[in-house]
Amino acid sequence: MRLASLFSGGKDSAFSLYLAEQRGHEVPYLVNVVPDDRASWLFHTPNLGCVPAMAEAMGKELVIGHSSGEEGSDMEGLRKALEGLDVDGVVSGAVWSDYQWDRMNIVCGDLGLKFIAPMWRKDQDMMLDQLIDAGIEAVIVGCYAEGLDESWLGRPIDRAAAEDLKKLRAKYGISVMGEGGEYESMALYSPLYSRRLKIASAEKEWHHGSGMLKVSKLV
Structure with missing residues (x-):
């Protein structure tokens, strides 16, 4: 499939992206939602200004969304970032958070996209x-x-x-x-x-x- 990676710059998003490509998926886009509130429950917030350098090192297009950091704004920021991208689905580094899993699935479902989390519930x-x-x-x-x-x-x-x-x-x-x-x-x-x-x-x-x-x- 053709996928967008929810990419924060952390180890989990980097590993999930690697796993997706190892399984034969094409991942041309990195999607990074930047919350105003560092206490956002849905998105990683430290050092997001470094993500463009990572995208450049991978030769991938970076799509940046914005959010106030509140739940509704987080979901809307993700939805707007994904809208219009030529992809079949989204790959995430989610590991254990039901909160993240549920809300990302809702957004992907609304957009008709598959949600792929290769690390989900693994040891x-x-x-x-x-x-x-x-x-x-x-x-x-x-x-x-x-x-x-x-x-x-x-x-x-x-x-x-x-x-x-x-x-x-x-x-x-x-x-x-x-x-x-x-x-x-x-x-x-x-x-x-x-x-x-x-x-x-x-x-x-x-x-x-x-x-x-x-x-x-x-x-």
Whole structure:
């Protein structure tokens, strides 16, 4: 099929896009909805200004939608971004959130598009291992759970990090994929990129046990 990727720049959207193309689908578009409210429940919000560099590295057309961050506006922003695209369906990096699953299915259903989520309800340890095996190179850019201290900001999600996340899960009950909002990530490379991206400019913000790496430039 011909698909659009719901692409936030994080590891899950990068991996789901890779899986879709590995299964023979054509994915010419990246769709990125930018909420005004960082607390949007439907969309990833950190460092969305870096998504154009990722689209360029993959040679894909970037379609940007906008939302206030409220539920209705999120859904309408997605609908408007998808309307008129020459696609049969949408691929998403959704893993476990019923909220995201339901609302994205509603929008796709309204537009007559198939909704494809290759990571949905899969074992999270397996997904994290397969993501690393596939060559997705991502770093953590947001920490919002006990056990994830400031040292995690900018840390690559590699084998060592995966093992440490599993240890934190045993102690604190976190999701190793960050599905409970424990952390956010940025994919600096996947096999679909023409080159590895590097963080050229960034600033750490840390307050009261949580924070983010604000990336202002990729090269």
